[in-house]
Amino acid sequence: MSARTEPIHARSLLVDCMTVSLAALVLACEPADAPGDPGALIDVVMTSRVGVVLDEFPAGTRDRAAELFLAKPLAFWEARARRQTRMTNYRLAFRQFFHDDKLQLPLPPDAGLHYEFAAGGARRDSVDGHDVVVIDYTLTGTLLGDVASIPASEPALVDVGGTWEEPFVLPLDPEYLRQRTGYACVDEEDFPPDSSDEENIAEFFDHECDVEVAPDYACHLSEPRPTESCVDALHHHVGAVDTVVRFERRAWDPQRADEVRLGEVTTPDAPDLAVVGDVIGSSARLVYRYIAPDSCTMREGCVGGSGWRRLLQFDASVQNVGGADLHLGEVDYYGDGLDSELAARNIYEYSDCHRHYHFRFYGDFMYASDEHAEGFKQSFCLQTTSRAGNHEKSPLNTPYGSCDYQGIAAGWGDDYIAGLDCQWVDVTDVAVPGPAVTAPLVFTSNPDRFLCEGAPVLDDAGALRYEPTDLRTETGAAIERPMCEFSSGWDGNNVGERPVELPAVGSYVTAACDREQEGPLRNCGFAEQTAAITCNAGETVELGCTIPAGAAPMAVRVCPVSAVLGVPLACTYVHALGNGVVADGAMATVRFTCPAPLAADEPGGEVSLFTAPLLRSDPGVEVACMPL
Incomplete structure (x- = not known):
């Protein structure tokens, strides 16, 4: 068959999963009669703050970047807060592996989470030494579930009025966490190596991940191994937020249950x-x-x-x-x-x-x-x-x-x-x-x-x-x-x-940004500037890069070229051969190792440059790069 008609397929592998004592789990989840109330209501509250780190913007552009984020509507901050909230999911969905005698205790579904932001709105501040635009918020929601499962999830919530606080250390800025902290906050235990990337890191976030050495690897499987704990990495590169998710059992209220009930039940007595x-x-x-x-x-x-x-x-x-x-x-x-x-x-x-x-x-x-x-x-x-x-x-x-x-x-x-x-x-x-x-x-x-x-x-x-x-x-x-x-x-x-x-060509790096991302760490909004630059495979190369006088700063990314595909491979920040920021009036040095041969038909020795303005609203200009 031609390339056009040949079946395009995906065969996804099993996710390597964590194990648990089956006997203990089954006993803990043994159904029990739930006399009285037809269900249970548990209020959930988390107070936090979320922000945008400005550290990667040059001094001359940083104030403009701050003004841009200070003017963002609440819809922008809610989306960012939801991204931060998702970083609690891993530890709550797999809570049985973090507590000896407790099972899952999830947040309400995303549609049942509500965000209230501080009356003063966003402000510019310094957190852990980072220049940030930040906003305070309170998350609220109500879990509606059965009564019988509460004791195994959290004994403190068995009685009406009972409370439990689950602690978290979250990144102030949930964007670009992989770019800034590597694998420091990624819990890969029992997952295939390299499962986490720049876009899905929230699904693997575990603030208790520490520095590990062979053979005692727990969180970390992929290279390069982190050299600092998650909490340290947050403080040093992002800004850390210490918070708790507070659960409180409330009295049964049919009206409240109707207000928070989500999800259809298509077949009451069978799975679907x-x-x-x-x-x-x-x-x-x-x-x-x-x-x-x-x-x-x-x-x-x-x-x-x-x-x-x-x-x-x-x-x-x-x-x-x-x-x-x-x-x-x-x-x-x-x-x-x-x-x-x-x-x-x-x-x-x-x-x-x-x-x-x-x-x-x-x-x-x-x-x-x-x-x-x-x-x-x-x-x-x-x-x-x-x-x-x-x-x-x-x-x-x-x-x-x-x-x-x-x-x-x-x-x-x-x-x-x-x-x-x-x-x-x-x-x-x-x-x-x-x-x-x-x-x-x-x-x-x-x-x-x-x-x-x-x-x-x-x-x-x-x-x-x-x-x-x-x-x-x-x-x-x-x-x-x-x-x-x-x-x-x-x-x-x-x-x-x-x-x-x-x-026809490109990757998500050359696609439009869908979360209003800005700055040099983003993986969207880049454009190919040069189709191919030759270099000596395996050698270290230094480029001196400049932009025209008066132009806004530009991000430069060096990516490999595939001889077989005949195209430059639009690469992400983490997988780029080199990254740099070029500002007006100064030459930036971009250093990289020229690609070595991967196979007989992929001899290496070629790279391409991708560029983007640091602020998407600025016009892009050509970046002139010469070997030093």
Whole structure:
């Protein structure tokens, strides 16, 4: 088939998940009668402040930058506060791994969080020695859930009036955290290396991450390893905010419950998976990544070939909008000898490359341009990671918090974030007639009916029954499927799609900014200035860069060039070969190492310059760079 009609596919890997004592978890989550109130209400409050760090702006531009942010409407600050708030999610969703005897205690869903800002508005200030524009705010919300799950989540909230405070140290400025602090605040434990990037760092944020040395790595897997703790890194590079999330159990109030109830319940007595359509494509971003021929990414079929690939990354999320758990159960995830019926039926298949089991039937992705482009089966762990519903059917905790015991609890969701290895569609060979093409990115969950969205079929002894399928493993073994009496219309909400524009060249670095980002650390709004500059592979190069007199400051980024693709690879700040800021009246030195050969057909020795004005409202000018 031609490049235009060849199927474009993504096969996402299992996220390496954290483990927990299954026996302890099941006992802690044992359902109990909840006499009296039909549900529970827990008020949530967090006082904080959020800001914009101005340190990277040259002195002559910093006052203008401050004025720009001081004039921002409250909608800008609310979006920034929500980004900061998301940095509590990791520790609350996986709280069982941070407390010996407590389970999850999430915030209300995002739609149930409300922000009130200080009457004085934003102000310019100094925090930890950083020049910032900052605003104070108070977050409020109310959890609505069942009564029975409270003791296992937080015993202090069992009685009306009981309170609990969960401490956090958050970045004052939630943007550019990876650019400023590296991996210092990234908790990668049991995730594949390099899962966290500049855009998704909020999903891995853990303020307790410390400096670690081999072999006692806990938080950190990726290189370069941090040389300072998260808290120290925040103080030194961003500004730190010490705060608490305060939970308080309030008396049952039917009117209040009606006000805070969120999320539909489609099938009161059965699970029902729904693709979150707003998530598909909303975070889609193009990146360039070099794929080694012997990598797991190649062996798992996540890309169409080795070498430099152009990948469309995206978030994907499914929610259980039914009133019962979607249960899979015990999985011999790491192949440590546990008896797993799901593996015995070949529903899960062990990967020697990743050293864990893969669930092959989670969903299909495709990017369909002029010709229909089909996706392949996904390899996912079915894990409960976020509480999407705020209602009496949605418990505050779930037994499905690790890949050793899998399922999605009622009212909860399973989220896969852009940046995880193989969480993409390889669009390297997609033909783009003209400057860009727009096509739907489509996600279909449970296409092969391996997840029972209805009532499981049991034998006389109460054991789950299985049926044969025509599907086979990679070794040719037969795959059996759990039998299920699917609910009427079960698949009506199993497909989500969103149009995504695919430009002929470039990455998300050359796309328009969507969060009003400013400054040299941003990964948007850059433009290619030079197609190729030759240099001696492996040598250190210094460029002296200037701009015309009177011009506004410009950011300069040095990126590699791919000989095979024939294009400069618009790179992010972290992955750039070199970065610099060029101001009026001074020469800036930009230092980088000339790219070494990666393969016979990628000999290195070429770079390209990408530039952008520090403030997007300023006109861009050409940056003149000469070897020193």
